[in-house]
Amino acid sequence: MRRAGPASQQGMRWANLALVLGEIAAEPRSRAEVAAATGLTRAAVSSLVEELLAAGLLTEPGPAVPSGRVGRPGTALALNPEGPGGVGAEVGVEHLAACVVDLRGEVRSWHRVEVCNRGRASAAVLAELAGLLRRAAEDAGLRTAGLTLAVPGLVGAAEGVVERAANLGWSGVPAAAELRLALRAAGAGELAALPIEVDNEANLGGLAELWLGGRPADFIHLSAEAGIGSAIVVGGRLLRGARGFAGELGHVPVRPDGPECACGARGCLEQYAGESAVLRAAGLEGVRGDWVALLAERAAAGDAAVREALAEAGAALGIAAAGAVNLLDPAELVLGGGYAELGEWLLPAMRAELRGRVTVRPWSDEWLTVSRLGRRGPLLGAAVGVVRAIIADPGRFATADQ
Amino acid sequence: MRRAGPASQQGMRWANLALVLGEIAAEPRSRAEVAAATGLTRAAVSSLVEELLAAGLLTEPGPAVPSGRVGRPGTALALNPEGPGGVGAEVGVEHLAACVVDLRGEVRSWHRVEVCNRGRASAAVLAELAGLLRRAAEDAGLRTAGLTLAVPGLVGAAEGVVERAANLGWSGVPAAAELRLALRAAGAGELAALPIEVDNEANLGGLAELWLGGRPADFIHLSAEAGIGSAIVVGGRLLRGARGFAGELGHVPVRPDGPECACGARGCLEQYAGESAVLRAAGLEGVRGDWVALLAERAAAGDAAVREALAEAGAALGIAAAGAVNLLDPAELVLGGGYAELGEWLLPAMRAELRGRVTVRPWSDEWLTVSRLGRRGPLLGAAVGVVRAIIADPGRFATADQ
Missing domain, CATH: 1.10.10.10 (Winged helix-like DNA-binding domain superfamily/Winged helix DNA-binding domain)
Known part of the structure; x- marks a missing residue:
């Protein structure tokens, strides 16, 4: 007040x-x-x-x-359109990406490379990313006002520090500071001088959905990237939690006595709908590379084991989502990230669980939808957030003392 | 923006x-x-x-x-202290209550009667409540600025309408309008002329905890009244959801294949930690009256069945709460309403589940605490909300055209 x-x-x-x-x-x-x-x-x-x-x-x-x-x-x-733009950067487990959007939010350059970053030193990852960013900035030819880095991990209260990204093997990595050094080393002095923010990829994917996906002010974005994440948007704002760790849908208990999870708990959603669990259920354990594309291809080709595995994952997602809906009463649920490409096979079981478990309030199948942004969401959210911040507070960029 | x-x-x-x-x-x-x-x-x-x-x-x-x-x-x-006060009213399943607080939030009058309202016509309930409100207002002797009614049910988007209060048997009751009529019939013309709001008791209990309980800006209040409810406070504001139905913790799935719930789903938290479930587990099925006091008394006297039933309820509360913590990252969890009086026997099992299931972020036993307001919370929240609204926007009460 x-x-x-x-x-x-x-x-x-x-x-x-x-x-x-x-x-x-x-x-x-x-x-x-x-x-x-x-x-x-x-x-x-x-x-x-x-x-x-x-x-x-x-x-x-x-x-x-x-x-x-x-x-x-x-x-x-x-x-x-030639005003200050925004730079997005992304470290994925299996890729790196960089983009520049103009003040209108339109993409001016987009670079992506497939590369396995699992267990790779953060300095090496960020050095490669810096090269990609330099090329993206050169292609766009815009002055830029800020850079946001999307990471598959928890970003804590300390600004720019990745507290934990299990799939990368990062722990306590000062990613903003390391990226700034890498940009300087890559000869991208203009980028190195920008404000650099770091955020969780699921948060940025949710924000992209809010800004570009035509969503209402209250929704939950459920996404699969390296792990399972979610972004909770309330009244048009991302709910970040008291310590910045909100949205860990992957560790919501689905079956409290279920299989042990890497996090130490039992029966977490990741044990039913995470990459390893779905690949195992589909008989594809240990497959590397683009697991989402592989599953989508096999399911489309009629592979019964893959379809069954995706239906099981959808049911688990539906149970966890039903709890979230009962708690938070969102207007919509959005299936994003990698899940967006698997929607056809996840949605039926997910909708059935929601229908059966969200009963004390109105609920309709159509309120669970699939993102059009899919896996592009986090990088778009990173870059567009920069220009939205300018538009929300242009006084910082306007002439002084008026 | x-x-x-x-x-x-x-x-x-x-x-x-x-x-x-x-x-x-x-x-x-x-x-x-x-x-x-x-x-x-x-x-x-x-x-x-x-x-x-x-x-x-x-x-x-x-x-x-x-x-x-x-x-x-x-x-x-x-x-x-003689400035405009706030009026709180409460319809419980087994009681009615009314109070007046002054502008400082101090209680000036408090009336409560035990009466079974299960299945009773809303007009009769509100007529009795109107008499209680009239006495409370007379005792306080303050001019008042508004009245808020706490109900054990879902209050929807339509102002002042109780969409559904299963334990009362209410459905689509225009409670604000009916209470206004009842106040007029009871000769309480000044109260009948006030703005009347209606809100869910769990929401009001959570707000009382925020305003009077010394809580941080981000917490979840878990409470047992007629059913199980919760209030989610984010950045010092109550999260109400897109349609006003947020906080239905009682219907979060705990064991998806568990017993069927009155809501039609299976394995909801209410099937493990709700009034009927705990009484049944304690061998006290069908007991009427103040179930919380009864359980607290027996548990204190060492009744093993009651203690075991409360430990089971605590474990189920802990599983549902762990999901909520992973999703929302609150700074604290607060056990309120009737649960506050049972904390001694609920907390150990609840803390054990939280410890085992909240692992991807910091979590400490001490972040789960017991409310000091307990079952007084909803009525206090109702009345104090009125005076807080005055303090937040005094322009409405100050002299005009300045």
């Missing part, structure tokens, strides 16, 4: 810069339309727009409309 | 009224101390304080300090 400080003229101007830029980000608008939509005076809008144009955040394409013509809107203002 | 409208002078003044009142609500302060704490000028603070005094929200006890004495603080300002 308490505010940090008194409302001030400076705070009001910054809030109004964000208000104006937010209107135009939603769709191109003339000054008059912005004034009508925001309730600000036209004079105030003009002054704020000048500041945003000067900062390179807006563009005013096309000739100005002749004055004196009644009822014609003025020139449309739009987000500047 | 979008704001509803432009920042305005009116909005600034209302925000600053709340800022000043919030400072003084935290502890009595002089005008100078408020200015120092908020960053507002002393002139601004004086003007805002005048408005809050005129509205009866503040009081300035004791004589003014003589001017000219350097370094002595001025008169302390405090919340006015």
